[in-house]
Amino acid sequence: DAGVIQSPRHEVTEMGQEVTLRCKPISGHNSLFWYRQTMMRGLELLIYFNNNVPIDDSGMPEDRFSAKMPNASFSTLKIQPSEPRDSAVYFCASSLGGSQGYTFGSGTRLTVV
Amino acid sequence: GESVGLHLPTLSVQEGDNSIINCAYSNSASDYFIWYKQESGKGPQFIIDIRSNMDKRQGQRVTVLLNKTVKHLSLQIAATQPGDSAVYFCAEASNQGGKLIFGQGTELSVKP
Numbered sequence: 055d056a057g058v059i060q061s062p063r064h065e066v067t068e069m070g071q072e073v074t075l076r077c078k079p080i081s082g083h084n085s086l087f088w089y090r091q092t093m094m095r096g097l098e099l100l101i102y103f104n105n106n107v108p109i110d111d112s113g114m115p116e117d118r119f120s121a122k123m124p125n126a127s128f129s130t131l132k133i134q135p136s137e138p139r140d141s142a143v144y145f146c147a148s149s150l151g152g153s154q155g156y157t158f159g160s161g162t163r164l165t166v167v
Numbered sequence: 168g169e170s171v172g173l174h175l176p177t178l179s180v181q182e183g184d185n186s187i188i189n190c191a192y193s194n195s196a197s198d199y200f201i202w203y204k205q206e207s208g209k210g211p212q213f214i215i216d217i218r219s220n221m222d223k224r225q226g227q228r229v230t231v232l233l234n235k236t237v238k239h240l241s242l243q244i245a246a247t248q249p250g251d252s253a254v255y256f257c258a259e260a261s262n263q264g265g266k267l268i269f270g271q272g273t274e275l276s277v278k279p
Contacts, residue, residue, distance in 0.1 A: 097272075099266050145210050156201065157213070158210035160208075161210050
């Protein structure tokens with residue numbers, strides 16, 4: 055099992071540009087979660103999906119952030135336009151359902167300059 | 168200018184000693200708790216979990232204790248090794264929802 059796969063591992067972009075982060079969950083997992091980690095705020099849940107349907111997006115900071123899950127094996131988190139304060143490590147995690155077998159990817163380190 | 172980051176609580180132990188990392192959780196409805204280990208540059212990795220109908224669970228070199236009365240969780244690591252150096256997070260969840268809510272984290276430093 056390759057685990058949760060995120061791409062890219064690192065992204066450096068200029069303020070105002072669109073950024074798209076990608077995640078492939080573990081096969082068979084039906085829940086997917088996007089987290090953001092910063093020194094100031096720790097690990098924050100942004101949004102999660104059950105069976106490809108967004109369940110709770112209350113953690114999404116602003117309308118500049120959007121997430122999609124077009125099928126069971128792929129999800130994207132998009133920031134448009136990006137701002138320097140969006141700089142953080144973004145993690146994707148997937149689970150068998152609810153909290154069972156919760157597994158994190160290696161993260162995408164985003165730097166907006 | 169640069170933001171000043173939070174200074175994580177730090178626990179420094181000697182190799183071979185036992186470590187105890189503590190966590191207070193906030194939601195009385197939480198019924199599932201997990202400890203994660205995060206090494207530099209990596210995502211959080213599952214260590215051990217416990218359900219609210221238990222007060223103790225043991226794994227390999229690790230033990231989790233749950234005190235629901237005071238909403239307190241602890242992780243005990245026996246014979247701590249340099250490879251245990253990392254940031255440790257507790258997380259809580261409710262069976263009514265799938266999301267995990269993470270605590271602030273504690274940085275464990277093991278001196279050889």
